[in-house]
Amino acid sequence: MFFIFSKILAFTIAPLTWIVVLLLFSVFSKNETRKKRCLKWSLGLVLFFSNSFVFDEFVRMWEIPATPYEDVKKVEYGIVLGGMSVNDEDLNRVQFFRGVDRLIQTIDLYKRGVIKKIIFTGGSGRILKPEMKEAGLLKPYILKMGVLEEDLIIENESKNTKENATFTKKIVDSLQLKNDYLLITSAFHMRRSLGCFKKEGFVVTAYSTDRYVGPRKFEFDHLFIPNISTINDWNNLIHEVVGFVIYKLMGYA
Numbered sequence: 001m002f003f004i005f006s007k008i009l010a011f012t013i014a015p016l017t018w019i020v021v022l023l024l025f026s027v028f029s030k031n032e033t034r035k036k037r038c039l040k041w042s043l044g045l046v047l048f049f050s051n052s053f054v055f056d057e058f059v060r061m062w063e064i065p066a067t068p069y070e071d072v073k074k075v076e077y078g079i080v081l082g083g084m085s086v087n088d089e090d091l092n093r094v095q096f097f098r099g100v101d102r103l104i105q106t107i108d109l110y111k112r113g114v115i116k117k118i119i120f121t122g123g124s125g126r127i128l129k130p131e132m133k134e135a136g137l138l139k140p141y142i143l144k145m146g147v148l149e150e151d152l153i154i155e156n157e158s159k160n161t162k163e164n165a166t167f168t169k170k171i172v173d174s175l176q177l178k179n180d181y182l183l184i185t186s187a188f189h190m191r192r193s194l195g196c197f198k199k200e201g202f203v204v205t206a207y208s209t210d211r212y213v214g215p216r217k218f219e220f221d222h223l224f225i226p227n228i229s230t231i232n233d234w235n236n237l238i239h240e241v242v243g244f245v246i247y248k249l250m251g252y253a
Contacts, residue, residue: 006160006243009242009246010235010239013238013239013242014235014238014239015045015049015231015234015235015238016231016235018045019042019045019046019049022038022039022041022042022045023038023039023042025038026038026039026042046226046231047226049230049231049234050226050227050228050230050231051223051224051226051227051230052222052223052227052230053217053222053223055212055230055233055234055237056212056213056216056217056222058237059188059212059213059233059237060213062188062191062237062240062241063187063188063190063208063211063212063213064187064190064191064194064206064208065187065208065211066187066207066208066209066211067206067207067208069112069114072109072114072182072205072207073182073205074113074114074115075114075115075180075181075182075205076115076116076117076177076178076180076181077115077116077117077118077119077153077172077177077178077180077181077182078106078109078110078114078115078117078118078119078181078182078183078184078207079119079121079168079181079182079183079184079197079202079204080102080103080106080118080119080120080121080184080185081102081121081122081161081164081183081184081185081189081193082120082121082122082123082134082135082138082158082164083099083102083122083134083185083186083189084096084097084098084099084100084101084102084103084134085097085099085100085134085137085138086132087132087137094137094138094141098186098210099186099210101186101209101210102184102185102186102209102210103120103138103142104209105184105207105209106118106184107142107145107146107147109182109184109207110147110151111146114182115182116151117151117152117153118142118147118151118152118153119153119155119168119171119172119181120135120138120139120142120152120153120154120155121135121155121158121164121167121168122134122135122138122155122156122158122164123135123155123156123157123158123159123163124159130159133156133157134156135154135155135156136154136156139152139154153171153175155167155168155171161189161192161193161196161243161247162196162247162252162253164193164196164197165193165196165197165199165200165202166196166200168197168200168202169200169201169202179201179202179203180203181197181202181203181204181205182204182205182207183197183202183204183205183206183207184207184209185208185209186208186209186210187208187209187210187211187212188212188236188237188240189240190206190208191240191244192240192243192244192247192253194206194253195244195247195248195252195253196247196252196253198253199251199252199253212233
């Protein structure tokens with residue numbers, strides 16, 4: 001039930017949803033004052049949520065900073081969270097998204113000897129086709145990247161961040177693994193992930209990947225030209241902030 005609720009909530013809090021609803025009100029409302037007000041609000045939201053500089057400043061406050069190589073503590077296990085791919089059934093292959101940086105950085109840490117073994121946690125985050133479990137789909141790719149099968153542990157049942165932590169805890173307890181891990185996920189997702197894993201009793205160190213922001217940019221297009229992809233970036237940020245608050249209220253993080 002919580003899984004379905006989270007999907008509905010994600011739709012209702014998306015900036016594009018607000019913009020479309022306001023536009024519909026401006027088109028179909030019979031009250032002229034309301035029509036104009038809704039149109040102004042919708043245009044204002046488009047300008048706000050499509051401004052890359054504004055987004056950078058907000059996400060800068062939220063992301064957990066990345067760690068330089070020289071400051072990373074060597075540990076036995078790295079835990080990497082899924083949410084980076086989908087199975088392309090037409091082509092019978094995996095299609096990767098932005099979050100794949102989580103996996104690429106994990107492989108890099110493995111090759112450098114910073115981590116000796118990898119725990120990949122991620123099942124299906126989809127309401128339809130729940131059988132498409134990410135960790136199982138990605139296992140062949142991970143092995144082809146040079147990870148030894150004995151160095152790879154798969155958690156394949158989780159649907160969200162809370163379950164990532166809960167189901168991974170069951171695995172590490174059953175295998176009696178040492179409780180000292182590197183937690184690897186996107187910088188914007190790290191705050192909620194840390195909360196969930198620490199709640200389950202993990203001793204973890206954050207290793208943030210695919211950051212949205214670096215040094216501040218004051219170029220003209222970044223400051224003033226609307227960027228439609230930034231609206232989608234806001235979806236991710238708002239989803240994480242709201243998700244973190246809900247997880248805190250429910251005692252998940």
